Amino acid sequence: GLEKEFPMSLEEYRRYGRQMIVEGTGGVEGQVKLRNARILVVGAGGLGCPVLPYLAGAGVGQIGIVDNDVVDTSNLHRQVLHDSTKVGMLKCESAKQVLNKLNPHVTVVTYPLRLDGSNAFEIFQGYDYVLDCTDTPLARYLISDVAVNLGMTVVSASGLGTEGQLTILNFCNVGPCYRCFYPKPPSPNAVSSCQEGGVIGPCIGLVGTMMAVETLKLILGIYTAKNFQPFLKAYSGFPDQTLRTFKMRGRQDSCECSGKNPTVTREAIESGEINYSVFCGSRDYNVC
Amino acid sequence: GLEKEFPMSLEEYRRYGRQMIVEGTGGVEGQVKLRNARILVVGAGGLGCPVLPYLAGAGVGQIGIVDNDVVDTSNLHRQVLHDSTKVGMLKCESAKQVLNKLNPHVTVVTYPLRLDGSNAFEIFQGYDYVLDCTDTPLARYLISDVAVNLGMTVVSASGLGTEGQLTILNFCNVGPCYRCFYPKPPSPNAVSSCQEGGVIGPCIGLVGTMMAVETLKLILGIYTAKNFQPFLKAYSGFPDQTLRTFKMRGRQDSCECSGKNPTVTREAIESGEINYSVFCGSRDYNVC
Amino acid sequence: MVKVKVEFMGGLDVIFNKQRMHQVLIDGGEVTIKDLIDYIVAEMISNKNDIGVFVENGTIRPGILTLINDADWELEGGEEYVLEDGDIISFTSTLHGG
């Protein structure tokens, strides 16, 4: 029918034409993949701020944003999707306003809540990929655990000071998960937040932008079960800008979540049997 | 006096605190350097869109934006500082609106004109550093030539498809200039624009974000005449994200602009004796 | 004797005089990563209060990744890997900010 011949509107052809002609994006077929994709972004802070507009600009069909924090002046040097007129507004709502204006074709859904074991499954289930743009080990374990139990791939990144790290977790249910890399959590006192350690805006911004590139590659099928190799990318901004790629271990049979005898099951997470606060220690992490 | 004891307002301390505590930024002293800095950004497109908010967020005192083009729907996948409600508006004005809301402490000056040999000197003279976010060889030669004649350092970058390049030109009047690298212009038919070749939004965005990092490093004095080594960074986004650093030639004695017997002088540029259109060939480059 | 480069990233350089890359020479026949870790604790951490930032219960602290020539040490035999001249051994603290 007509939809098969013209799967997109003229306005969409005009809007996405300059990316559709790039080798590797798959043209119209790739653009339809992007439109059908539903991406959940957890955290609209230093990483989320560049990720969100690039995904919206590219024409990702649905973007969910989980964040219960509000815009603060002290964030604005790095959280440049927000602005001074929005101080006190929920970050997810602030981001939604910007994305709606950038690209009205994209559906933006906001979740102004703190992700936990009892609400994560319901939220995640409506999405194809999850992006971990959070700032605590607790959230990182939770997101990975839920994603493994739901069979979802995670793009996970972090940064502090002038450095950043990025990886893909549970790729296609065969790649390693967060617990494969980190079976034991770090001691709470060894963890620095952006609040304490500080961070350079465009350094964390670069890592967020890399997350957007990885997400487009996942949606467009650049990664396959055949070519995917577990990795961790390490970016450093000062004194020289470098990006290193480390070859990482595969999925671990011994992993408590993705291994042969998992104990980190959906039931254990939802019931609260897995207590993330106790697991990661009691220190109060500042939001970053 | 008071200003020496408290060189910044409480609001500024609050706004910039999380970057001031990062090792290498120089704390209050570094923040004052940022406030005193005047940065000229030529081009508010795919590279300028991430550069501008990170410089404004960081507290750069004055940002000039040169761009005579207007926002178009076909740019929005990569030019995510603008939005659909601003189609038809000058990009420099659109950007100014966003930056003013992000950080009211920053003075934003717009130049809605096409840079040429007759207007460039006057504009450049009010700034400390120039960022080349343009999209044609013509503009790249012009910006480098003017900067060399004024003794200014240039952060220069470009991108196409899923790749990008970044370099620093005329560093401290001892580093190589664009003509040192490229004494002869490419034949017009060998040059692809984003219009023809296409570009992935976050790939060009990543290169722009790298420009912001380089600019902060210049302002903060991370680069010195002693430690600076000419380089060109090459980013590739697909299929794997990589960043390579190439060690480049130094300033060339034979260079027509920065060499021993320069013919590309201010007078020659301003008078039109150096005809950039003829030099680069007559093809009409589409704006990107 | 073996000669390797040892690198500290992700903020770990703070406990090594803020220097990221170090040349290290260790005497002995077969020198393992375990030996290197012992050497680092004994010879390279200037403030002994910082030792807990690097090791815990006799091995690398949870949250620190160890890389042998840019590959996860789990792929290379872990603590028992025998160092070769020219190896680059990297330790990076996992970042959590966002």
Added chain:
Amino acid sequence: MVKVKVEFMGGLDVIFNKQRMHQVLIDGGEVTIKDLIDYIVAEMISNKNDIGVFVENGTIRPGILTLINDADWELEGGEEYVLEDGDIISFTSTLHGG
């Protein structure tokens, strides 16, 4: 005979069957980069109409950078540099988009 890797970036791979990295073996005693360029033109560009994208007036076309093991060939003697086994020779087209 010398065995090197040859790499095409910045879109140049388009004229080499979209393959960025190539293993190249060249016969002869002292093989220079100039010889390599001649070899590439003669043996590796499948469509002869594409030769002008790579060379112009007998040398690399203006706008293409040549790197020897990640260093500008101007630092290494340019066209006269003698290839060694294991060298990586990169050619990258200069990008102009923004």
